[in-house]
Amino acid sequence: FIRGFSSTAVRNVVIKQVTVIGGGQMGAGIAQVAASTGHSVTLVDTSEDILKKSVKGIEGSLKRVVKKKFADKPEAGEEFIQKVLQKVSISTDVGSAVQSSDLVLEAIVENLKIKQDLFGRLDKLAPAHTIFASNTSSLPITDIASPTSRLDRFGGLHFFNPVPMMKLVEVIATSSTSKETFESLMNFCKALGKTPVSCKDTPGFIVNRLLVPYMGEAIRLHERGHGSKEDIDIAMKLGAGYPMGPFELADYVGLDTMKFIIDGWCEKEPNNPLFQSSALLNKLVAEGKYGRKTGEGFYKYK
Ligand code: 3HC
Structure with a gap:
């Protein structure tokens, strides 16, 4: 049976x-x-x-x-x-x-x-x-x-x-x-x-597969000195109609969660440039700055 x-x-x-x-x-x-x-x-x-x-x-x-x-x-x-x-x-x-x-x-x-x-x-x-x-x-x-x-x-x-x-x-x-x-x-x-x-049962399904690399690229864009966090957030809210900019959203989702997702994917596909963490994300997570839930991430919260 x-x-x-x-x-x-x-x-x-x-x-x-x-x-x-x-x-x-x-x-x-x-x-x-x-x-x-x-x-x-x-x-x-x-x-x-x-x-x-x-x-x-x-x-x-x-x-x-x-x-x-x-x-x-x-x-x-x-x-x-x-x-x-x-x-x-x-x-x-x-x-x-x-x-x-x-x-x-x-x-x-x-x-x-x-x-x-x-x-x-x-x-x-x-x-x-x-x-x-x-x-x-x-x-x-x-x-x-x-x-x-x-x-x-x-x-x-x-x-x-x-x-x-x-x-x-x-x-x-x-x-x-x-x-x-x-x-x-x-x-x-x-x-x-x-x-x-x-x-389908594929990494990130639909939403996270698109959203996580997008937030990752926003961090890299900032790391390259090509925009402040504030300007990138304003740009995506007012220019692309997102309710939150990528840094606000990353803080909202949790930087620990975001890093966990990226690192897991990177283990499976080490050469995929979309699946790389970044120095700034790693640093904030190492400092325990996970975003809204800890009171600080890319931004500070009361
Ligand atoms: N419970 C009940 N109501 C809530 C709420 C909650 N937890 N959070 C917000 N609201 C309500 C508010 O009461 C408010 O109602 P009102 O319009 O009648 O006053 C309304 O939502 C709007 O809230 P705010 O005015 O505080 O702020 P916003 O207008 O910015 O809306 C938001 C808040 C709905 C969170 C909006 O900013 C948004 O949609 N942000 C993007 C969220 C997103 O992308 N989530 C997906 C993340 S990825 C994920 O979760 C996957 C995971 O696997 C990582």
Whole structure:
């Protein structure tokens, strides 16, 4: 009996119950959007403290959302916030959290071994119909899925920061992802109110494959003395219609994240000029200046 070919493999799963693993900015944002659109969500992390912070973050973000959506009905806004928060439960026990889950979505640290260990463990704990997905920004979905026996029910769901505002989700099918799983994931994104696009399991999928080299080239342009950070940011905002310039965006995404992505790609394709880090990026990361989250990156933040 091969699990991958059981009858569950050819069923279209309607995703109602979601387990999000990782209570960081991404995981919390995904939990928020899923709960806001009527899904039952369990948010999992390693400590109650982290999870309490995640819920506080969700509450703060929901306040921003309702300020606009319920501008002239603050009471309805407050009611909406409470309703959404009731849809989110928190847990530090991943085994029990996946018991009745239709989708397990992982948004933990970008470390292949840790992700593989997690999914290998979950494979034995989750029901057979449960779809697994990773929100990785740079690691191959095929590698993350490899320790599981549900390669047909495994895909990528890549969200963008800030999750409540960014309308896109990249849906990644590997060569083993079944048509049914892919369709379930696409339908889930639509149920979240997002626009999904289909991606191959290639480095950076679509958005990061274009965005990360673009930010890298902006840094090199500045290093060559061909423009100040401020002027480059203004130029791209006013001349190309980007909401943030490349330095603002790099600080927003996190310089550690950006360097991690580039270094990973460089290891695979050392001669690709688009996959090279730069002296300035390396220096800032070495100094612990990761951008907004640490209070300083290319710019200083209060
Ligand atoms: N939750 C809820 N609402 C939020 C929010 C959040 N986390 N962040 C911003 N908002 C809302 C604000 O409340 C505000 O609403 P309003 O218009 O009703 O006042 C609205 O968004 C605009 O916010 P601001 O006025 O503070 O600032 P901006 O107009 O600059 O918008 C932005 C903020 C939406 C973040 C915009 O600057 C933007 O789109 N920036 C680019 C972001 C981007 O490119 N993200 C992708 C990064 S790559 C990635 O994530 C992939 C990963 O793998 C690395």
